[in-house]
Amino acid sequence: MGTNYFNSLSLREQLEQLGKCRFMHLDEFTEGVDALKGKKMVIIGCGAQGLNQGLNLRDSGLDVSYTLRAEAIAEKRQSWKNASDNGFTVGTYEDLIPTADVVLNLTPDKQHTAVVNAVMPMMKKGSCLSYSHGFNIVEEGMQIRDDITVIMVAPKCPGSEVRAEYVRGFGVPTLIAVHENNDPNGEGLALAKAYAVGTGGHKAGVLMSSFVAEVKSDLMGEQTILCGMLQTGSLLCFDKMIEEGIDAPYAAKLIQYGWETVTEALKYGGVTNMMDRLSNPAKIRAFELADEMKDIMRPLYHKHQDDIMTGHFSSTMMADWANDDKELLGWRADTAESAFEKTAAGDMEISEQEYFDHGILMVAMVKAGVELAFETMTDAGIIADSAYYESLHETPLIANTIARKKLYEMNATISDTAEYGCYLYNHACVPLLQDFMKPLKSDVIGKGLQLNDMSVDNARLIEVNEAIRSHPVEAIGAELRGHMADMKRIV
């Protein structure tokens, strides 16, 4: 095992890598997939990302096959079925890796060390190794042979969407990076660009980043706003509603589908639009709640970011990996036992607007979490574009998994890395918000304000609107969503 790569860099290099993120324009991709034409691409792993990326790459005219562990092939496991039902060649590492020009490692983080150690000795001289997440390189300090080019191509959407958008003739936003230590022939960027074209990503927008920026921002986003805040918020809001005498199935439904509904507004028009969906009095209330929570939670967000930067987080987690995931599995079991998790959502109808009107506290939590995560990341030297993607942009995607399967399943489907960080956050954040939660009533969660008089003070409303709209996440968000919309809806 190597030492933490990030910690081996000088401060100057650290800052340079963290600050690397640039939105690339469509005209930078005129070479299409040429850099990969005729090269043999071998994908390790055939889950949703592996399979769907492979289908896209093949439909773009590239030569794709899959390599799985010998047991997976012998036992005809699901990954073997995924690949062979779709007409791909499947072979063992020994069969395929030595022939590969590009090896695409699309296995879970936890397996990276074992997988890379197994395949690296078999890889051709001068070939390329591609990751979709930089944890192994940056946090575990994996050393790759000098002659091998190391790149990252990470579509910022679930595998099924990567495929669905490609089939429509479009793509999903994608992050690419080249590992500077491993770019012996200077061809890393060309390969990563061609790979992004092959999956259709160039049509939806490509961010040129670095391994370091990807890892440090991805970890921060997933453990705070994305998974952690939604988990903590679900537990607190549910318990508060029960305490306030709200019908339990209603409470469960409001939370399970509420995150998805309010963050859908976020996806379309940022925090501003999400807040604008509330009535004026409710908006002012949510704004004040969010401000209060931001002050309470700020030190926690800082701690998470600091632990990620120093490598403390990853070494703690890797220690748990080495201990058979004892902590992780214990926390997972606790989540399954929570009152929210065990209460089935009712079948009453809740209109889209009601989710906002009755979920003022949830809206405030999303606002607080998105803004804090974004502020903390940018304060730590991560560039605004990255920080936006890893906070606001992905929140609706995670909210979506809660809508489908609640917390236990959300945690089971996100990566183990995200899940571990989510529990760490949750354990700290629930007690932290205890005093804040105490005086709250069902007007902010469960019943709505129920005012007869909706009037507000003009000056206060202007002040609040101004504060919401001038947050830096809104400026970069408007710009990046603009790029997306330009490409998606030209007419």
Place this chain on the structure above:
Amino acid sequence: MVKPVDIAFEDVSVDFDGHFQLHRIHWQLNGGQHWLVAGPNGAGKSALAAVLSGAGDITNGAVQGLPRNVSIVSYEAQAELIAAELKKDDADILDVLSEGTPVAEIIERDTRDKALANQLIEQFDLTPLLNRAFRKLSTGETRKVMLVRALASEPDLLVLDEPFDGLDVNTHDMLMTHLHGVVDTTPTVMVLNRIDERPSFITHIAWVEAGQLTHCVACDDESAMAELIQWLHLKHGQIELPNPDPIDRLPALDPDEPLVQIKEASVRYADNVVFENISWCIERGQHWQLTGPNGSGKTCLLSLITGDHPQCYVNNIRVFGFQRGNGESIWQIKQFIGYVSTQLQWEYRVGTSLKNVIISGFHDSIGLYTKPSDVQKAVADDWLDILGMSSRANEPFNQLSHGDKRLLLIARAMVKHPPLLILDEPCLGLDDMNRRLVLALIEKICASGKTTVLYVNHHAEDKVPGIEHHLALGKS
């Protein structure tokens, strides 16, 4: 005996999410009656039927006497179920491929009479599909599952919206026989685009037009029936195909080479074979009809040609001069093809305008991601004119009725006068007028000499002059 169901619509107006309204409906359905709801595409037939199952917001009047247990089979219900299944599939934030809900579970959810369910499963030949994921079924198979589910729930009122669409001849006959057996005890409301296809047990016809119920006719009232039939014989004027984009962007094809050459193709999954050893050569100008029972693999075979089926890479397929699997991209293949199918309609779930849907045919995309030229916009306008949708050019596509969507997707498939036009049951869900319009368009495009047509249908009466070659798939 028919359960004594008396349903009364008293001056009822219904709103469907603000994009469709039914106006001031007066309708009395009495015990012992079986109704057919008919009318042009987009008139509100399905909407009216759906109100019986509780859809829409009643903004005026009241519906009295609706029974509790109403079963509905419709495109909308089917699409909703499929959308729900697709949505589940997106659940993998990281890396899980969802298998989807198996057919058995979909049926079981609503079953009241297990023995009946089992009998129907047997009759409808669904036994081999029970463990298959619902969303992986073919169009016809999905429809069969919906029917079995509805019938086995022993409803107090059975609402069947185009139940025969997409069914092969055997299944159609069997369903008819089954319905004749249950109508004595189950009041039925059926939506059909073709009055002439109504089953003999139908006692009354409700004619819907522009969101209003304009005629209620008892089938044994001969003069009223004659008047109604006249509606169906409205003539449409002489139609002309709009020109394609005059700037032909397509690479030239070798005139001596067949468009499609499939040699001994097979499609199989780990545990089942869709078809085996099919060879098919399609020469330029050779128009083909493809037939076969539900589940025989028609759509699957076509998707080997379009490149939408992943196993096109492991078969010996040569299309438009490309031997598949040699570095060509799927867009190089699709540029030569115009395509319409029920599956495409389900996949066409993007927020865009009617006009953009037609223009997207120039780019083979679902949704429009490229700036269209003025010529392309003008061609789209011509098509909207033919379809009688000019005034709705900028309305959102996803709020249209099933039939109107289908018409637009047919225009999208034809818009570039593609070398190969694949029409997979294009007339599904179209009323008589529009069906004739589409058949006339197909005939024109066949005669134009530039486009070769591949046509799948079940209805003998939808035969198109000029299509003389025939491939029949059997059940594997």
